Amino acid sequence: DAKTTQPNSMESNEEEPVHLPCNHSTISGTDYIHWYRQLPSQGPEYVIHGLTSNVNNRMASLAIAEDRKSSTLILHRATLRDAAVYYCIPTQLETSGSRLTFGEGTQLTVNP
Amino acid sequence: NAGVMQNPRHLVRRRGQEARLRCSPMKGHSHVYWYRQLPEEGLKFMVYLQKENIIDESGMPKERFSAEFPKEGPSILRIQQVVRGDSAAYFCASSPRYSSYEQYFGPGTRLTVT
Numbered sequence: 001d002a003k004t005t006q007p008n009s010m011e012s013n014e015e016e017p018v019h020l021p022c023n024h025s026t027i028s029g030t031d032y033i034h035w036y037r038q039l040p041s042q043g044p045e046y047v048i049h050g051l052t053s054n055v056n057n058r059m060a061s062l063a064i065a066e067d068r069k070s071s072t073l074i075l076h077r078a079t080l081r082d083a084a085v086y087y088c089i090p091t092q093l094e095t096s097g098s099r100l101t102f103g104e105g106t107q108l109t110v111n112p
Numbered sequence: 113n114a115g116v117m118q119n120p121r122h123l124v125r126r127r128g129q130e131a132r133l134r135c136s137p138m139k140g141h142s143h144v145y146w147y148r149q150l151p152e153e154g155l156k157f158m159v160y161l162q163k164e165n166i167i168d169e170s171g172m173p174k175e176r177f178s179a180e181f182p183k184e185g186p187s188i189l190r191i192q193q194v195v196r197g198d199s200a201a202y203f204c205a206s207s208p209r210y211s212s213y214e215q216y217f218g219p220g221t222r223l224t225v226t
Binding site: 032034038044045046049099104105 | 219
C-alpha cells in the first residue's frame, strides 16, 4: 500500500471552505484514492474516491494532481458536523479488495 | 434500509474471560471486514471474510482471536482469555463485492477488559 502524509490537524470556521491535503508519492497507477472520515465515537464513513479525474459528490469534491502524487479533499462549506478525522487511503482494489489501510489522518476542527 | 449493526455496543470483560462481538452486514452484502482501534491509535485491519470463508486474516493476532461468518447469521469476532491490551473499539464493515469502492462501517463495539 502507498504511504500517505497528511497534516495532523487543521482548523476551519463554519461555512467556510476547507482544503484537506494528502501526499501519496508512492501511489501506483492502479491505486484508487479513497477518503473516509471518522466522527467522534463513530465508525468511519466513506466520503469520496477517485482515480485520475476530479470528482464531486454531495459531501465533497476530490481534486487529484496530474501526477497523482497528491490529492485534496474539499469541503465547500464546513459545518460543525464535519468535525472529524479525515483519512486519505490509496487502495489497489483488484489485489487488496476493499481492505482499507488507515494512516494517522487529519483531525479537522470547525469553529462556530 | 438498515446499516451495519454491531452488538453489543459496549462490553466489559474480566481478564481471562471470552468476548464475542457480533456484526450483521448491510442487506445484500456478503463481504465483512473487522478493524480494531486501540486507544489513541489508528484503525488497523484484522480480518476479511465472505460467507463461510476467511479470505484474509493477515491482521489477526496469532493467538486467542478468531472470526467466522456463517451461512446464516451474523459475523462473530471471538477473543478468548482477554487481556487488558485487548481493550479497544472493534469496528465491522461490509461491502457488496470484493473490490467495492465503498465500505459501510458499523458503530463499533467498545471492549473494556478489567
